[in-house]
Amino acid sequence: MTRKIFVTGGCRSGKSAYAQRFAEAAGPRRAYLATSQALDDEMRERIRIHQDSRGEGWRTVEEPLAVAETLAAAATEADVVLLDCITLWITNCLMADMDDAKILARADELADAIAAAPCAVAVVSNEVGSGIVPDNALARRFRDLAGAVNQRMATQADTVILCVSGIPLAVKGSLPL
Amino acid sequence: MTRKIFVTGGCRSGKSAYAQRFAEAAGPRRAYLATSQALDDEMRERIRIHQDSRGEGWRTVEEPLAVAETLAAAATEADVVLLDCITLWITNCLMADMDDAKILARADELADAIAAAPCAVAVVSNEVGSGIVPDNALARRFRDLAGAVNQRMATQADTVILCVSGIPLAVKGSLPL
Amino acid sequence: MTRKIFVTGGCRSGKSAYAQRFAEAAGPRRAYLATSQALDDEMRERIRIHQDSRGEGWRTVEEPLAVAETLAAAATEADVVLLDCITLWITNCLMADMDDAKILARADELADAIAAAPCAVAVVSNEVGSGIVPDNALARRFRDLAGAVNQRMATQADTVILCVSGIPLAVKGSLPL
Numbered sequence: 001m002t003r004k005i006f007v008t009g010g011c012r013s014g015k016s017a018y019a020q021r022f023a024e025a026a027g028p029r030r031a032y033l034a035t036s037q038a039l040d041d042e043m044r045e046r047i048r049i050h051q052d053s054r055g056e057g058w059r060t061v062e063e064p065l066a067v068a069e070t071l072a073a074a075a076t077e078a079d080v081v082l083l084d085c086i087t088l089w090i091t092n093c094l095m096a097d098m099d100d101a102k103i104l105a106r107a108d109e110l111a112d113a114i115a116a117a118p119c120a121v122a123v124v125s126n127e128v129g130s131g132i133v134p135d136n137a138l139a140r141r142f143r144d145l146a147g148a149v150n151q152r153m154a155t156q157a158d159t160v161i162l163c164v165s166g167i168p169l170a171v172k173g174s175l176p177l
Numbered sequence: 178m179t180r181k182i183f184v185t186g187g188c189r190s191g192k193s194a195y196a197q198r199f200a201e202a203a204g205p206r207r208a209y210l211a212t213s214q215a216l217d218d219e220m221r222e223r224i225r226i227h228q229d230s231r232g233e234g235w236r237t238v239e240e241p242l243a244v245a246e247t248l249a250a251a252a253t254e255a256d257v258v259l260l261d262c263i264t265l266w267i268t269n270c271l272m273a274d275m276d277d278a279k280i281l282a283r284a285d286e287l288a289d290a291i292a293a294a295p296c297a298v299a300v301v302s303n304e305v306g307s308g309i310v311p312d313n314a315l316a317r318r319f320r321d322l323a324g325a326v327n328q329r330m331a332t333q334a335d336t337v338i339l340c341v342s343g344i345p346l347a348v349k350g351s352l353p354l
Numbered sequence: 355m356t357r358k359i360f361v362t363g364g365c366r367s368g369k370s371a372y373a374q375r376f377a378e379a380a381g382p383r384r385a386y387l388a389t390s391q392a393l394d395d396e397m398r399e400r401i402r403i404h405q406d407s408r409g410e411g412w413r414t415v416e417e418p419l420a421v422a423e424t425l426a427a428a429a430t431e432a433d434v435v436l437l438d439c440i441t442l443w444i445t446n447c448l449m450a451d452m453d454d455a456k457i458l459a460r461a462d463e464l465a466d467a468i469a470a471a472p473c474a475v476a477v478v479s480n481e482v483g484s485g486i487v488p489d490n491a492l493a494r495r496f497r498d499l500a501g502a503v504n505q506r507m508a509t510q511a512d513t514v515i516l517c518v519s520g521i522p523l524a525v526k527g528s529l530p531l
Contacts, residue, residue, distance in 0.1 A: 008519055010484065011306030012324020042314075125519070129365030130187065131308020131485020132493045137396075139309045147366020151520035162518050164339050165185055165302075166328035169348045171523045188483030189501020219491075307364065308485020316486050341516050342362055342479075343505035346525045 003176060004114055006153045008125045009163030018161065018168050019082050019122040020054055025177055026120040027079020032060045033071055035089040050084070064092040068109040075117035086125035086153060090145050094138070100145060107149040111156040123157070125150050180353060181291055183330045185302045186340030195338065195345050196259050196299040197231060202354055203297040204256020209237045210248055212266040227261070241269040245286040252294035263302035263330060267322050271315070277322060284326040288333040300334070302327050357530060358468055360507045362479045363517030372515065372522050373436050373476040374408055379531055380474040381433020386414045387425055389443040404438070418446040422463040429471035440479035440507060444499050448492070454499060461503040465510040477511070479504050 005022060009015045023030050032054065038044040051060070059078070063070040067089055074081050093103045114121045129143045154160045159173035168175055182199060186192045200207050209231065215221040228237070236255070240247040244266055251258050270280045291298045306320045331337045336350035345352055359376060363369045377384050386408065392398040405414070413432070417424040421443055428435050447457045468475045483497045508514045513527035522529055 006519065009307075010304055010324065011310075011320050012328070013306065014328055042317075127307040127364055127484075127518075128309055129307075129367065130304075130363075130481040130483075132482055132488050132497060133365075134309050140396075143309060143365050147364065147519075151366070151368055154519035154521050160519060160521050162523075164304075164348045165183065165324075165331035165337060167331050167337050167349045169339075171518045172521045186484075187481055187501065188487075188497050189505070190483065191505055219494075304484040305486055306484075307481075311486050320486060341481075341525045342360065342501075342508035342514060344508050344514050344526045346516075 002118065002120055003159065004117070004121045004157050005159040005161060005176060006123045006125070006157035007161045007163065007168075008127055008150060010127050010130075013163040014166035014168070015124050015126070015163045016050060016084055017053065017166070018163055019084065019124050022122050022176055023080045023082045023120070024055070024057075028057050029077065029079045030058045031074040031078040031081045032058050033067065033074060033081055033083045034060060034062045035064055035067060035083070035085060035092060036062070037064050037092065064089070065096060068106065068113040071110065071117065071121070072113045075113075075119050075121070078119050080120040080122065081117065082122045082124070084124040086123060086149055087128060087146050090142060090149060094142060094145075100141070103145055104148060104152075107152045111152050115156050123153050125153060179295065179297055180336065181294075181298045181334050182336045182338060182353060183300045183302070183327075183334035184338045184340065184345075185304055185327060187304050187307075190340040191343035191345070192301050192303070192340045193227060193261055194230065194343070195340055196261065196301050199299050199353055200257045200259045200297070201232070201234075205234050206254065206256045207235045208251040208255040208258045209235050210244065210251060210258055210260045211237060211239045212241055212244060212260070212262060212269060213239075214241050214269065241266070242273060245283065245290040248287065248294065248298070249290045252290075252296050252298070255296050257297040257299065258294065259299045259301070261301040263300060263326055264305060264323050267319060267326060271319060277318070280322055281325060281329075284329045288329050292333050300330050302330060356472065356474055357513065358471070358475045358511050359513045359515060359530060360477045360479070360511035361515045361517060361522075362481055362504060364481050364484075367517040368520035368522070369478050369480070369517045370404060370438055371407065371520070372517055373438065373478050376476050376530055377434045377436045377474070378409070378411075382411050383431065383433045384412045385428040385432040385435045386412050387421065387428060387435055387437045388414060388416045389418055389421060389437070389439060389446060390416070391418050391446065418443070419450060422460065422467040425464065425471065425475070426467045429467075429473050429475070432473050434474040434476065435471065436476045436478070438478040440477060440503055441482060441500050444496060444503060448496060448499075454495070457499055458502060458506075461506045465506050469510050477507050479507060
């Protein structure tokens with residue numbers, strides 16, 4: 001199975017859990033590409049909870065920035081790669097002082113790497129643009145980027161899934177499970 | 178009819194109105210389980226508007242915390258119970274200094290009470306996790322809890338409905354009306 | 355074609371692009387009814403990007419407040435009118451010190467003008483009510499109004515579309531393209 005899925009939704013809507021179930025059905029060699037960086041206790045705790053929720057058969061690769069290259073490398077020796085998540089990757093890019101053009105170019109490279117991957121790929125992101133427009137200019141820039149990158153990810157995916165209260169809803173293609 | 182529905186959506190998306198139409202179709206003996214507490218004028222005004230929008234045939238029960246017990250009791254003498262809403266109940270739990278484990282255990286009790294109810298039940302919640310991550314740690318805790326509790330409610334429901342601009346969309350099961 | 359569509363979704367979810375594709379398929383005489391006012395550089399830049407994304411065959415009409423009248427006039431000599439967007443129009447009404455009752459009455463007039471238009475109409479809005487409840491009373495008033503006006507727009511539309519990561523999802527009616 002070389003299906004490419006993109007999973008989005010609000011906070012605690014079941015996105016990562018759905019992507020994990022997809023990956024577990026895709027094959028025994030599973031790579032988890034984590035974009036998170038444990039910079040504080042709250043993040044460390046969130047990462048630990050996510051790790052505990054994954055069972056056996058996962059290889060974890062942590063990469064805050066070079067996700068296209070890392071995904072391409074992991075895909076050569078896996079049945080499925082789960083990239084979790086896009087919005088943290090964008091945050092990492094902003095913290096590394098990349099400008100918008102560079103971030104969007106990197107997103108295009110990631111989309112190309114996903115399309116070229118010889119294995120199944122699940123990409124997880126977050127809906128961050130359905131609240132009030134933030135006061136803060138950086139937050140506005142972040143949510144604009146998140147929307148633009150999510151669109152790139154959705155365009156290249158076979159299936160786009162919106163999670164609502166833990167329930168997956170196919171907005172493009174059909175649910176793989 | 179003993180159908181159990183869970184209705185979520187953003188602010189002013191038509192969730193309560195849809196749940197009320199469901200309840201009005203479910204039978205003449207309708208219990209409205211309100212989790213709201215009129216602590217200020219703005220809340221008092223919101224409660225009044227909601228009450229005015231309900232017609233005849235409703236019995237109102239106000240309960241900020243013990244929703245599982247109150248729902249179970251109301252269900253014995255009603256055709257339908259409408260619980261509105263989950264996010265205010267979570268707010269009440271936080272204000273009562275409950276920790277997350279206790280709130281989630283209470284949510285499991287509520288899910289069990291809904292499953293056991295001999296009448297139809299409609300539960301209303303809110304989507305609060307699709308904006309920018311809040312600066313405030315309590316707000317982050319609240320939206321994590323809201324997502325987790327919404328998932329429990331959706332799991333036990335026959336039908337999960339996302340309201341968008343007043344239009345109900347079934348994300349699990351089929352629309353009852 | 356005199357189809358009336360309403361397109362909503364989060365920030366950068368592909369709403370305007372979808373509405374433009376709809377309009378381009380609707381006929382050669384296209385009116386773009388812009389509610390935006392270029393009050394600062396960030397807004398000026400957003401407007402320029404949107405204008406550049408539209409091709410030939412568009413007549414642009416800018417109107418911050420009197421959208422019902424302007425839409426009715428534009429509709430007499432167009433195959434399609436695209437109104438973009440409702441939430442900026444509400445912001446303009448708030449800045450002009452209109453009270454809620456007046457804004458909602460104006461929204462009813464707009465809904466009537468859309469229903470009466472002899473041409474196709476696409477209305478674009480934003481989901482702003484799926485984040486944390488804002489601290490700020492004006493922001494709460496804005497998102498209540500946005501929800502209420504979006505409901506009016508969705509009620510009169512043949513088709514209501516929620517955009518998710520650039521993918522259109524029909525929540526009422528069927529996708530026109």
